[in-house]
Amino acid sequence: MIRVVLPAHLRVLAKVDGEIQVQVTGEITQRAVLDALEASYPVLRGTIRDQRSGKRRAFVRFFACQQDLSHEPPDAPLPEPVTAGTEPYLIVGAMAGG
């Protein structure tokens, strides 16, 4: 299971508290994790990435293992601690005013 931390607004939308877990089959990539996340929580479709292009929304960031993965290719493998479930995959609302 992949551990995922959502920003507060998306936790409210998805009606979850704290960290969640998603089951990912095949290679563990950002795209695969987000696909699994959206399959489990359809309300999140369009809130993290564009529904058509899959492009990350401008003010959303992806972190894991003290690294910013936001600009990594979506099909690149995630770090081993994320795939092993020892570290969470963080979806973060960028600090940008408001």
Added chain:
Amino acid sequence: MSSVRVQVGTRKGAFVLTSDGKRNDWDVTGPHFPGWEIYHVKGSPADPSRLYASQSSGWFGQLIQRSDDGGASWAPVGNEFRYDGEPGTHQWYDGTPHPWEFARVWHLEPSLDDPDTVYAGVEDAGLFKSTDGGQSWRELPGLRTHRSGPSWQPGAGGMCLHTILLDRSAPGRMFAAISAAGAFRSDDGGGTWQPVNQGLHSEGIPDPAAEVGHCVHRIAMHPARPSVLYMQKHWDVMRSDDAGDSWHEVSGNLPTDFGFPIDVHAHEPDTIYVVPITSDSHHFPPEGKLRVYRSKTGGDDWEPLTTGLPQRDCYVNVLRDAMAVDSLDSCGVYFGTTGGQVYVSADAGDSWAPIVRDLPAVLSVEVQTLS
């Protein structure tokens, strides 16, 4: 016993205000969707329990929420607004071609007779329709693909389709207004559109009388006399007596004819309301006095309505979707400010009182009259 339910969209959530027909004592619920921008909330005329809300965020994009119990509970519905085909370009602020990009839903207009049918006006300007209660949306591309579309430019707030009027007397007739393209009319349910801007005069564009390019802020119609339209333009208050085919100015004795909202009394088609704002560079009332102006003659002759409104040191704005009227015997008029006040007048504007004073900046106000 009649009652009213006011839906308020703000920069940080939605609020529902309810009162009996006296409109003196109010219950306030909210914020619904706290922290999100709620550009618009509106109920279905065909089923008052059915409400639609536009929920958006610069971070997380667009959602549409639906309530089937008058706003007590909400559930997200479809949020995919995909332009039909290859969307092409419009003009950017610098005059260069810019791809049409969806940003948000500004306005939701439920059908007059089917609670599952609702229209959405979006930025970049386009008109969408749902016939399944908001679960799915498809564009009515005839508006965006009008031959003039590539020449449209955004206003300062973005290129938004902010006004949708449905004509109950003429099936298929509807109006839309876009900043800064102008007003458009369809007579076939949104399939095809024509600009209806003849008579508008805008000094800020190269050809002041151009077919399109006018910064229309709002248009309003009385349902009993739908051929008469009223318009608050960037500058000028305008009137059409032929369903938009031609317009003439009715700014008359207003202290300034800049403003955003305009609305019509529920029972008097010639009684209209505006909120004059100093100028396009000073988005606050003249002299720090918050005044609604009322004309009982369909324009030209205006009177200030000040009782109960702040008459000193007031520097709020009233945005285009933030005025509404109820249909009780004594018509109620409502408006919200960027300072977070929502005012009500239960006597058609003669006197005003705040329902709430300290909400986030108000983006929209709608009211339902319930029996």
